[in-house]
Amino acid sequence: MSDPIDLTAAQAAERIGAGEITAAELFEAYRARAAADDLNAFTWVADAAPESNGRPDTPLAGVPIAAKDLFCTEGVPSQSGSKILEGYRPPYTATVVSKLHEAGAPLLGKTNQDEFAMGSSNENSGFGPVLNPWDHGRVPGGSSGGSAAAVAAGLAPWAIGTDTGGSIRQPASLCGIVGLKPTYGACSRYGMIAFASSLDQAGPLTRDVTDAALMLRHMIGRDHLDSTSLEFPGEIALPSAEDLKGIRLGVPEDLTGAEGGIEPGVRSNFEATLELAERLGASIEPCRLPHAPHALSAYYLIAPAEASANLARFDGVRYGLRVDGDKDLVTMYSRTREVGFGPEVKRRIMLGTYALSSGYYDAYYGTAQKVRTKIAEDFRSAFEQFDFIVTPTSPCVAFELGAKLSDPLAMYLNDFLAVPMSLAGIPAISIPSGLSDGLPVGFQLAAPAFNESRLLDAAYALERAVGFDGSSARV
Amino acid sequence: MGVPPVSDYEPVIGLEIHVQLSTRTKMFCGCRLSFSDPPNIHTCPTCLGLPGALPVVNERAIHFGIMIGLALGCEISERSLFHRKNYFYPDLPKGYQISQYDVPLCLGGRLGEVRIHRVHLEEDAAKLNHLGASGRIHGSDRSWVDFNRGGTPLVEIVTEPDIRSPEQAREWLILLRTTLRQLGVSDVDMSQGSLRCDANVSIRPTGTTELGTKTELKNMNSFAFLERGVRAEIERQRRLVEHGEAVVQETLHFDPVSGGLTPLRSKEEAHDYRYFPEPDLVPIVVGEEMMSAARADMPAELPADRAVRFERDLGLHADTARLFAFRSELGDYFERALAAANGSHKNGGLEPAELSNWIPQLVERIGSDADPASSNVTPESLATLATMVKAREVSRDAAREVLTLLVKEGGDPRAIVEREGLGAITAQDNGLAEIVDQAIASDPAAAEQVRAGNMKAIGPLVGHVMRETKGRADGGEITRLIRKALGL
Numbered sequence: 001m002s003d004p005i006d007l008t009a010a011q012a013a014e015r016i017g018a019g020e021i022t023a024a025e026l027f028e029a030y031r032a033r034a035a036a037d038d039l040n041a042f043t044w045v046a047d048a049a050p051e052s053n054g055r056p057d058t059p060l061a062g063v064p065i066a067a068k069d070l071f072c073t074e075g076v077p078s079q080s081g082s083k084i085l086e087g088y089r090p091p092y093t094a095t096v097v098s099k100l101h102e103a104g105a106p107l108l109g110k111t112n113q114d115e116f117a118m119g120s121s122n123e124n125s126g127f128g129p130v131l132n133p134w135d136h137g138r139v140p141g142g143s144s145g146g147s148a149a150a151v152a153a154g155l156a157p158w159a160i161g162t163d164t165g166g167s168i169r170q171p172a173s174l175c176g177i178v179g180l181k182p183t184y185g186a187c188s189r190y191g192m193i194a195f196a197s198s199l200d201q202a203g204p205l206t207r208d209v210t211d212a213a214l215m216l217r218h219m220i221g222r223d224h225l226d227s228t229s230l231e232f233p234g235e236i237a238l239p240s241a242e243d244l245k246g247i248r249l250g251v252p253e254d255l256t257g258a259e260g261g262i263e264p265g266v267r268s269n270f271e272a273t274l275e276l277a278e279r280l281g282a283s284i285e286p287c288r289l290p291h292a293p294h295a296l297s298a299y300y301l302i303a304p305a306e307a308s309a310n311l312a313r314f315d316g317v318r319y320g321l322r323v324d325g326d327k328d329l330v331t332m333y334s335r336t337r338e339v340g341f342g343p344e345v346k347r348r349i350m351l352g353t354y355a356l357s358s359g360y361y362d363a364y365y366g367t368a369q370k371v372r373t374k375i376a377e378d379f380r381s382a383f384e385q386f387d388f389i390v391t392p393t394s395p396c397v398a399f400e401l402g403a404k405l406s407d408p409l410a411m412y413l414n415d416f417l418a419v420p421m422s423l424a425g426i427p428a429i430s431i432p433s434g435l436s437d438g439l440p441v442g443f444q445l446a447a448p449a450f451n452e453s454r455l456l457d458a459a460y461a462l463e464r465a466v467g468f469d470g471s472s473a474r475v
Numbered sequence: 476m477g478v479p480p481v482s483d484y485e486p487v488i489g490l491e492i493h494v495q496l497s498t499r500t501k502m503f504c505g506c507r508l509s510f511s512d513p514p515n516i517h518t519c520p521t522c523l524g525l526p527g528a529l530p531v532v533n534e535r536a537i538h539f540g541i542m543i544g545l546a547l548g549c550e551i552s553e554r555s556l557f558h559r560k561n562y563f564y565p566d567l568p569k570g571y572q573i574s575q576y577d578v579p580l581c582l583g584g585r586l587g588e589v590r591i592h593r594v595h596l597e598e599d600a601a602k603l604n605h606l607g608a609s610g611r612i613h614g615s616d617r618s619w620v621d622f623n624r625g626g627t628p629l630v631e632i633v634t635e636p637d638i639r640s641p642e643q644a645r646e647w648l649i650l651l652r653t654t655l656r657q658l659g660v661s662d663v664d665m666s667q668g669s670l671r672c673d674a675n676v677s678i679r680p681t682g683t684t685e686l687g688t689k690t691e692l693k694n695m696n697s698f699a700f701l702e703r704g705v706r707a708e709i710e711r712q713r714r715l716v717e718h719g720e721a722v723v724q725e726t727l728h729f730d731p732v733s734g735g736l737t738p739l740r741s742k743e744e745a746h747d748y749r750y751f752p753e754p755d756l757v758p759i760v761v762g763e764e765m766m767s768a769a770r771a772d773m774p775a776e777l778p779a780d781r782a783v784r785f786e787r788d789l790g791l792h793a794d795t796a797r798l799f800a801f802r803s804e805l806g807d808y809f810e811r812a813l814a815a816a817n818g819s820h821k822n823g824g825l826e827p828a829e830l831s832n833w834i835p836q837l838v839e840r841i842g843s844d845a846d847p848a849s850s851n852v853t854p855e856s857l858a859t860l861a862t863m864v865k866a867r868e869v870s871r872d873a874a875r876e877v878l879t880l881l882v883k884e885g886g887d888p889r890a891i892v893e894r895e896g897l898g899a900i901t902a903q904d905n906g907l908a909e910i911v912d913q914a915i916a917s918d919p920a921a922a923e924q925v926r927a928g929n930m931k932a933i934g935p936l937v938g939h940v941m942r943e944t945k946g947r948a949d950g951g952e953i954t955r956l957i958r959k960a961l962g963l
Contacts, residue, residue, distance in 0.1 A: 072527040085526065092520050094527060189755075193526040197754035226529050227756050306754055309559050312570020313524045317620070329612055333563055356561070356749035365751060 009157040009211045013061040023062025034155045039131040041150040045109040058104025065105045066156035072191040080193040081113040083126035084340025085320045094191025095223045096202045103218035111146030117195040120414040124344045133473040138398040141171030147205045148175040154474030158206045164199045166418025169430040173393035173442025176432045176470045180212045183449045184425035185230035188223030194310040196303035209460040237453045239460030244280040250287030250386030262395045265436030270392045273433040291374040295420040301355045301368035308352030376424040383448045391417045393430035393442030421446045432468040484678040486709045489636035495669040501626035502598040503530030514621035522626035524568030536628035539660040541769035544581030547591045555580045557753040566600040576750045590635040601625030641705040653778045676708045688722040704729035789827040804846040812854035830861045840882045851885035860888040872946035873897040900948045911956045914939035
């Protein structure tokens with residue numbers, strides 16, 4: 001084996017365990033690549049592997065991780081892509097990162113993202129946009145765009161990101177890698193700089209499905225520091241299914257119909273992938289999720305509402321940016337937030353503040369929560385007949401930088417197919433299913449809560465059948 | 476229709492009380508509670524509102540909350556919610572306070588004659604210190620935040636507007652404090668801020684039931700200030716009505732130095748707190764196990780029940796019953812003395828009400844804030860003294876002198892009576908009839924008036940005997956002997 005960069009994370013861990021390569025060699029190979037990053041995927045890269053973790057006898061054997069900027073990492077910049085937190089180094093480490101460290105994965109670097117995870121193109125970062133490794137004139141998707149680009153380009157073996165309304169799956173789709181959003185509560189949110197608390201969930205961005213399973217195995221679990229985290233029933237099994245015999249796939253026509261705005265190239269790839277699944281033994285039938293088309297509207301009330309409160313702490317008093325207020329408190333607040341936040345963040349704070357205002361709460365936030373309940377019920381009844389619900393991950397392939405910046409609604413529509421699963425709190429995975437005009441297309445499978453192992457198994461069988469080759473992005 | 480005269484307006488008062496719970500740790504993190512430690516040493520990512528930190532509910536605070544609810548006769552919600560109350564201030568690190576809103580832990584209830592509206596849990600803000608003449612954040616040169624206090628568990632108790640006078644407000648708050656103290660859930664010290672009280676005050680024509688426009692009074696950090704603040708506000712509102720002006724809904728700051736009230740903010744400036752359910756926490760679910768645990772920790776008898784027992788079962792005067800119940804150290808002392816009297820009232824001996832009269836006498840001698848249990852007078856000796864008075868072994872006046880000596884030196888009242896020669900002189904004693912005769916002889920005019928039927932004139936004669944006997948003779952007995960000597 002010539003270059004360790006060509007190994008998946010699971011393969012690399014195996015080679016280290018077998019003594020064929022050392023963890024230090026692997027770390028340095030990636031560190032050098034990450035340090036030379038020309039995609040702006042990283043906001044910080046380690047100087048050297050920490051000595052305290054990455055021992056070869058640990059399950060992850062020293063295979064390093066890249067972590068989205070919003071994961072707090074002790075002593076290491078954690079800025080959530082925002083100027084208001086520029087240079088902020090937290091005094092503690094997020095639970096998910098600690099768990100991965102304990103399993104033997106040291107921190108390689110922190111990855112760029114849309115500011116406070118608000119965006120679908122990574123153009124909303126306070127530290128500049130990330131470029132798509134398949135085409136440097138295009139976006140990598142967002143908000144975990146840095147993590148997705150780093151993994152696709154081979155600047156990191158694997159990465160963690162967060163998904164609030166598609167922020168793992170959509171960039172994974174646009175960069176031609178695997179992205180998994182786990183069941184809400186499966187991973188602790190402690191130490192994740194919050195966007196929308198009732199939706200945020202950490203998950204893996206990896207080169208293949210096996211890596212996603214391996215990483216997720218070491219992320220899950222109840223955390224006494226996060227009241228909304230849950231004990232995961234059982235272990236995450238490494239996937240091994242070779243076919244999809246007896247698997248019933250539901251295609252929600254409410255999402256994949258005309259309203260979804262699915263590009264022709266994405267649609268034909270999706271249909272071809274369904275045929276592949278059928279050849280593997282799956283049955284494919286249309287299904288109904290009647291409230292799912294309203295998911296985006298509900299999401300853009302609930303997420304900004306929660307964000308408007310979550311981002312109130314960035315007030316210039318204790319940490320991060322402070323712009324002097326000439327001895328007036330309110331002036332200090334408003335100047336700090338005026339300078340520190342980008343336009344998309346301001347837009348969502350205003351949306352959320354409005355949605356929660358006295359006299360509007362019931363009409364906006366209250367109604368949105370009702371819609372959310374209806375969507376979860378839709379999925380529950382669909383899962384009575386189907387093992388998985390499948391859609392394209394994103395209606396389009398990676399678009400050109402700047403193409404949707406001036407039209408927030410067009411940007412929001414990128415997550416039309418991803419947001420319903422977020423609102424329902426169920427797990428969903430995106431796997432690369434081929435190319436359209438030379439750009440990756442993602443295929444999404446969603447499962448009932450806590451069915452990650454089954455979901456990974458099905459994704460694994462399909463992944464083998466697709467035979468996607470992402471190596472051309474790793475130059 | 477004319478405006479009713481101002482004297483026909485009655486005050487309507489409701490209280491909002493914040494109580495710091497004496498849990499070991501804060502409401503949503505593991506930091507220790509403290510009062511006088513150096514600033515910002517009891518902090519962590521959660522109570523500093525650092526990015527990414529999350530709250531976790533303190534189970535002990537819920538336990539205390541349930542106990543308070545039970546003590547106030549509330550209905551305990553099986554499922555209640557935390558909400559975020561959003562506003563910006565430097566003492567609020569997250570930009571929102573985690574509180575409870577439309578589904579609180581406890582609903583309804585009653586303490587004494589005042590109904591409870593609700594009881595809920597929340598977190599305290601940090602403490603601000605300002606440098607500069609203003610003493611407030613506006614115009615200060617610099618302000619510091621001490622986050623040691625931030626996140627301290629608070630219980631907010633809201634009453635119905637059932638209070639009708641400043642005195643009643645004060646007395647009821649004392650009852651609440653004693654109740655909470657007995658539960659052991661808080662230090663309930665107003666000067667330390669572990670018990671804080673705001674008042675909602677309005678006035679309305681007596682006999683009507685509609686509520687007038689209310690104002691909210693803040694910063695009344697003692698029982699006396701509460702009474703003074705509420706009184707000042709009632710007077711202010713009466714004057715407004717008297718001049719045909721309307722009361723404006725606003726928040727007022729009570730200044731204990733000047734006794735004045737200054738507006739903090741009006742209704743127009745009122746915050747829109749944009750409450751919504753706290754997504755970082757799951758609902759509080761109170762199961763049977765938590766209820767039994769709270770019940771098991773409840774004291775056998777709460778002050779309000781004790782007052783009823785003192786009045787109804789022991790026949791104490793209503794005011795005395797409440798005094799002893801609300802100031803539990805007096806009640807405890809009284810009950811120990813009663814036990815020492817050994818149930819003698821059941822055989823026609825000392826009545827509890829007779830014994831109870833001696834406790835204010837004792838309090839008067841040891842200082843009104845002192846605990847009689849730590850005085851020189853044991854409950855047993857007070858019981859002995861009261862029993863001696865009842866048996867006419869010592870006159871009431873002489874007994875007061877004995878009590879003064881007991882407070883000074885302690886010991887046995889019988890020994891003091893013996894030593895000081897204060898034993899009662901009765902008709903059987905030879906000397907007393909003689910002294911009565913002397914008194915009549917020394918004031919024949921008074922004697923004549925008494926003979927003529929003016930019983931008021933007997934005073935100087937009784938006084939003479941009292942002086943001569945140094946108070947050892949019983950007043951009633953003296954009166955009887957004088958009348959006898961005058962042939963009445």
